Amino acid sequence: MREVFVLGVGQSDFGKMPERSIADLGGQAARAAIADAGINSAQIQAVFSSRVYDAMITSQTIMKDLGVTRVEMVNVENACAGGSTAIRSLYKDIAAGFVDLGIAIGVESMTTSPIAGKLIPPDRDDLDGQLGLSMPVLFALQAQRLMATHGATPEDFAQVSVKAHDFGALNPRAQYQKRFTVEEVLASRMIADPITLLQCCPNTDGAAAVVMASADVAKKYAEAPVRVAGSALVSGDYDFRRSDITTLELGARAAALAYEQAGVAPSDVDVVELHDAFASEEIVHYEDLGLCARGDGVGLLRSGATSLGGRIPVNPSGGLLSLGHPLAASGVRVVCDITDQLRGRSGASQVPGAKVGLAQMLGGAATGLDAAAGSVHILTV
Amino acid sequence: MTNPVPLREGLFRETAAGPTLLASCCTACGHTSYPPAPRCLDCGSEAQEPVELGSDGELLCATVVHMGNHRYPPGYTVGYVTMPHGVRVFAQLAISAGEDLPAPGTPMTLEIVPMWREQEQDVLAYRFVPAPGKESAHA
Numbered sequence: 215m216r217e218v219f220v221l222g223v224g225q226s227d228f229g230k231m232p233e234r235s236i237a238d239l240g241g242q243a244a245r246a247a248i249a250d251a252g253i254n255s256a257q258i259q260a261v262f263s264s265r266v267y268d269a270m271i272t273s274q275t276i277m278k279d280l281g282v283t284r285v286e287m288v289n290v291e292n293a294c295a296g297g298s299t300a301i302r303s304l305y306k307d308i309a310a311g312f313v314d315l316g317i318a319i320g321v322e323s324m325t326t327s328p329i330a331g332k333l334i335p336p337d338r339d340d341l342d343g344q345l346g347l348s349m350p351v352l353f354a355l356q357a358q359r360l361m362a363t364h365g366a367t368p369e370d371f372a373q374v375s376v377k378a379h380d381f382g383a384l385n386p387r388a389q390y391q392k393r394f395t396v397e398e399v400l401a402s403r404m405i406a407d408p409i410t411l412l413q414c415c416p417n418t419d420g421a422a423a424v425v426m427a428s429a430d431v432a433k434k435y436a437e438a439p440v441r442v443a444g445s446a447l448v449s450g451d452y453d454f455r456r457s458d459i460t461t462l463e464l465g466a467r468a469a470a471l472a473y474e475q476a477g478v479a480p481s482d483v484d485v486v487e488l489h490d491a492f493a494s495e496e497i498v499h500y501e502d503l504g505l506c507a508r509g510d511g512v513g514l515l516r517s518g519a520t521s522l523g524g525r526i527p528v529n530p531s532g533g534l535l536s537l538g539h540p541l542a543a544s545g546v547r548v549v550c551d552i553t554d555q556l557r558g559r560s561g562a563s564q565v566p567g568a569k570v571g572l573a574q575m576l577g578g579a580a581t582g583l584d585a586a587a588g589s590v591h592i593l594t595v
Numbered sequence: 596m597t598n599p600v601p602l603r604e605g606l607f608r609e610t611a612a613g614p615t616l617l618a619s620c621c622t623a624c625g626h627t628s629y630p631p632a633p634r635c636l637d638c639g640s641e642a643q644e645p646v647e648l649g650s651d652g653e654l655l656c657a658t659v660v661h662m663g664n665h666r667y668p669p670g671y672t673v674g675y676v677t678m679p680h681g682v683r684v685f686a687q688l689a690i691s692a693g694e695d696l697p698a699p700g701t702p703m704t705l706e707i708v709p710m711w712r713e714q715e716q717d718v719l720a721y722r723f724v725p726a727p728g729k730e731s732a733h734a
Contacts, residue, residue, distance in 0.1 A: 333662050341630065342685045344602060344666075345710070345720060346673050351660055355675060358656035362699050406658045407696070452636055453683065454626075459655075459675070581685070582636075 215309045219432035219439035220593065221425045222251025223550035228389045228420035228538045232325040236265065239421040240276035240321040243543075247317060247423035247550075248280070252435045255280045258425075260316035261287040262303045264296030264542035267327035276319060286313075293577030294489060295447070296320060297422065297545025298589030302447040304426050305591075314428040320547065321421035322540035330417060333405075342581040350414055350492055352579055354406035357494035359460050361408070366497060366512045368408045372399035374493035375413045375535050377521050377528075382536025384522075384562035389418050389538035399493075413493035418538025422547035440553045443570075444476030444592035450583035462495075464588035465576050466502040472572070472590040473504070480504035483526060483592075484568040485555045487548035489576045490533040496520075500528070503574065503590075522563065530555065530563040541577075548573035549591055556595045570594050599709055599717035606630055607707055607721050614707045616648040616721065618682060627680035650705035652676035652723065657688055657696045666711045672696065676703050676723050687722040702729045 224246025226239045240263065248255050261282065263273035273287035292299040297320025304318045324330060333350055336343035360366040376396055382388035394412055402412040432439040446468040456463050473479065480503060488503070490496045497511035505526055506514040514520060520528040531537055531551040534544060552571035554560045571593045578586025601607070607616050619631035623640035629648065634641050657674030660667070672690040675683050689706065690696065697703075704726040709717035 333660075333664065335664065341603070341606075345685060346660065346664075346667050346671060346687050347685055348660075348664070350662075351658060351673060354658040354660075355656050355673070358658055358699075362656065404659075404661045406660045406662075408658075454636070454681075459683075581630075 216311055217429045218305050218308045218442045219427055219429065220442060220549065220553045221253065221427045221432055221435055221439055222247045222249070223553045224250055224423045225387055225547060225550055226421040228387060228418050228540065230325050230417070231419045232323070234419060236272060236321055236323060237275050237279055239323065239419060240272065240319050241279050243321070243421035243423040244276055244280060244317060244319055247425045251425035253315065253425065255282050257315055258282050258317055259285055259313040260304060260307055261285065261319070262290060262300040262316065263319040263321065264290045264292065264300040264545070265321050266291055266293060266296055266541045267322065267329065272321060273319065276321070292587040294491065294541050295545050295575045295577035295587035295589050296542035297547065298575040298591070299447060299545065299587065301424060301546060301549055301591065302445055302589060305442055305445045308426055308428050314431045315425070317423055317425050318546055319421065319423045320543035320545055322542050323419045324417040324540055325419050336579045340581050347579065349579060350406045350409055353492035353495050354409045356459050356498065357408050359458060360494060360497060363458065363460055364497070364509065364512050368400060369396055370497070370512055370515060371408060371413055371494040372396045373515060374490065374496045375399045378490060378533040378535035381522060381530050381563050382532025385532045385537070388532040388536045389416055390536045409492055409494065415491045415534035415539040418540045420538065420540035420543050422543045422550050424546055424549050438595055440556050440593050440595055442591060443478070443594040444472035444590070446471035446475070447587065447589045449587055450585045453582055453584050456584055460498060462498060462502055462576060462588065463584050465499060465574065468588040468590040469503045469574070472592045476592040476594065478570055478592060482570050483572050485530060485552065485565040485571045486526060486528045486574070487531060487551050488528060488574040489544070490529055490535050491539055493535060496528065499574065503572065527565050530560065530565060545575035545589060548575055549593070552593050556593055597716050599719045602710065602718055602720040609707060610647070613650045614705045614721065615650055616678065616684065616705065618646050618648050618680065619643040620646040620680070627682055629682045629684060648678045648680065648682060651729065652678040652684065652703045652705070654697055654699055654701040654703050655683065656699055659696065689722055689724040697725045702726045704729060
């Protein structure tokens with residue numbers, strides 16, 4: 215298997231922009247990534263794109279405006295982990311030697327999707343969905359268990375959102391560059407106890423893109439390109455196999471695979487970007503990613519280790535909570551933000567001297583599974 | 596008036612002893628699947644026998660959903676209930692708005708009720724009602 219490198223990253227604006235098309239949003243991100251890589255778009259040999267809602271030929275729709283035609287283009291969907299799936303798919307094609315240079319794109323227009331302004335439901339025919347389950351409900355029930363088993367409090371969950379917005383206030387790309395207090399988060403409208411509105415990621419339009427290359431190509435364009443040291447994508451397991459709902463086992467499994475491939479331990483990781491669609495789940499991910507011992511997630515949060523200046527900052531971009539969550543874009547966006555961290559380009563939220571970064575994304579709910587798709591990528595310089 | 600239709604066939608039924616969820620139990624490994632599975636989800640054996648989970652469970656956790664959807668108005672309560680054989684079931688809970696959420700461990704009992712209307716028919720599904728006086732069947 216060949217080594218794979220990130221050559222360039224790019225993002226579109228994030229926000230509510232119903233007037234902007236998929237080609238427009240995706241094109242903005244792709245152009246930025248291509249410019250960042252310093253390549254010519256004609257060199258691109260493969261395109262993997264992901265979109266959840268109303269998806270059809272997303273890659274071709276975007277790339278035809280960039281002068282890229284004829285090459286292999288693949289369009290994938292894996293709920294919120296779709297962008298990670300596009301990255302993983304391109305990674306495998308480069309690692310296997312099928313192509314030397316390609317681009318992965320995630321794009322979503324949430325404001326024009328059929329679920330605009332609604333709580334994201336499972337598939338139409340899903341049993342639990344028919345009985346009233348939606349994504350915030352799933353995570354609210356998990357938060358209820360965190361309070362029963364971990365000693366978590368509503369203030370802890372609110373603190374996750376406060377932390378995200380502290381970071382987001384430093385990121386010019388965030389949809390909400392605004393700080394909040396714990397009291398303000400708790401006083402916002404209740405969505406599903408204990409999750410309040412300011413503990414939910416906003417509905418957001420946006421796109422992100424990553425140009426990746428083999429070692430031979432990468433060394434022509436960058437002196438020290440960011441290496442994809444570990445790449446994992448797994449599907450969920452049966453819910454009955456987990457003893458409690460305070461873990462998302464697929465996330466732990468993806469992390470273990472990526473750590474093993476990269477030859478790093480959780481304690482080696484300098485910076486993390488992860489799925490914080492709902493504030494409370496971040497505490498679960500701390501444990502699933504091995505950033506702390508099982509059961510210590512609340513303690514890790516309270517210690518400040520995951521905040522700006524802490525031992526292991528989590529979501530220094532501002533996370534989904536302040537950036538917003540254009541579903542399929544987020545899995546690509548976390549790789550963009552980790553790449554920027556490892557290149558020292560993250561401005562006010564830069565983690566000093568970051569050498570090892572982890573980008574995680576999870577997606578999808580279906581009756582009987584813990585979740586649908588989980589992905590972890592470990593990047594190093 | 597037309598007859599109500601179940602949400603799905605083979606998930607639940609009324610019996611002389613009360614409503615029950617319908618599951619399958621693997622005679623090879625003993626794993627119980629709900630909804631019932633033609634093939635064991637744990638070991639893969641096709642040796643499955645039907646089993647009734649009954650109506651008694653114990654609340655694991657609950658939440659009130661403050662945003663409605665096309666079927667349910669805001670303010671409905673849902674939760675996970677642990678049933679016999681350790682089966683964890685997601686369902687709505689019959690709690691009135693403003694009532695306190697029942698505590699984890701509260702005994703719950705199943706009821707089969709019309710949950711919504713579709714094509715001028717009531718659609719039957721199940722939900723749980725707190726039964727604080729009742730001994731939980733869950734070991």
